[in-house]
Amino acid sequence: MSHVKMSRQWAMPNKWTFTIPPIKQLLAEEMDDGLWCDPFAGENSPAELSNDLREDMPTRYHMDALAFLKTIEGDSCDGVLYDPPYSITQAKICYEGCGMDKLETKPTSMKYWADCKNEIARISKVGGKVICFGWNSMGLGKNRGFEMQRILLVPHGGSKNDTIVTVEQKLDIPKRWSNDTHQRP
Numbered sequence: 001m002s003h004v005k006m007s008r009q010w011a012m013p014n015k016w017t018f019t020i021p022p023i024k025q026l027l028a029e030e031m032d033d034g035l036w037c038d039p040f041a042g043e044n045s046p047a048e049l050s051n052d053l054r055e056d057m058p059t060r061y062h063m064d065a066l067a068f069l070k071t072i073e074g075d076s077c078d079g080v081l082y083d084p085p086y087s088i089t090q091a092k093i094c095y096e097g098c099g100m101d102k103l104e105t106k107p108t109s110m111k112y113w114a115d116c117k118n119e120i121a122r123i124s125k126v127g128g129k130v131i132c133f134g135w136n137s138m139g140l141g142k143n144r145g146f147e148m149q150r151i152l153l154v155p156h157g158g159s160k161n162d163t164i165v166t167v168e169q170k171l172d173i174p175k176r177w178s179n180d181t182h183q184r185p
Helices: 021-030 065-070 088-095 110-123
Strands: 005-008 036-038 077-082 124-134 146-154 163-170
Touching (some): 021 124, 021 146, 065 110, 077 110, 110 124
Parallel strands (some): 077 124
Antiparallel strands (some): 146 163
16 A cells, blocks of 8 residues: 555645635646547547547537546546536536536436546556546545545635545556457446
8 A cells, every 4th residue: 555645735725626726736747748538528628638528618528527438438538627516406406508418427416427437448448547626535545446546635715625636547458358359348
């Protein structure tokens, strides 16, 4: 088990996560060269392979995040930024009017988010990083072959929820996926 680096730095909230100063600094420190993917890019994403459901966002692709992740070749990304809506309510608001009724798995179900994480694990190279943003520190976890390296807590003061950022590294391909790549999520 490795040592997890933890830090806490106050900052004003911003709906564009990557512009919050301590988060922007963490990305500068953690994002190595290589192909980075962001399935929920919004604005200001530093990832080369960027996607956002909304067509007015400055991204390369405009698809449902889960459908987008399924188009990416396995073991091809050096890193993934995972900054989805932080709650089911936020997801419902984001997806309303954008074709949620046509999705096989809805972002208002927990299965959707588990499937996104499984796809992120599938596309991440061994040794690659996944940086997750949200109101919890779950990340992708050991069952998907990841080990926590760093946690950044960004309190915003008052009644605002903290933003929690986790940095995990993929150590290996979980045994349940190693025998047959076609059975991987």
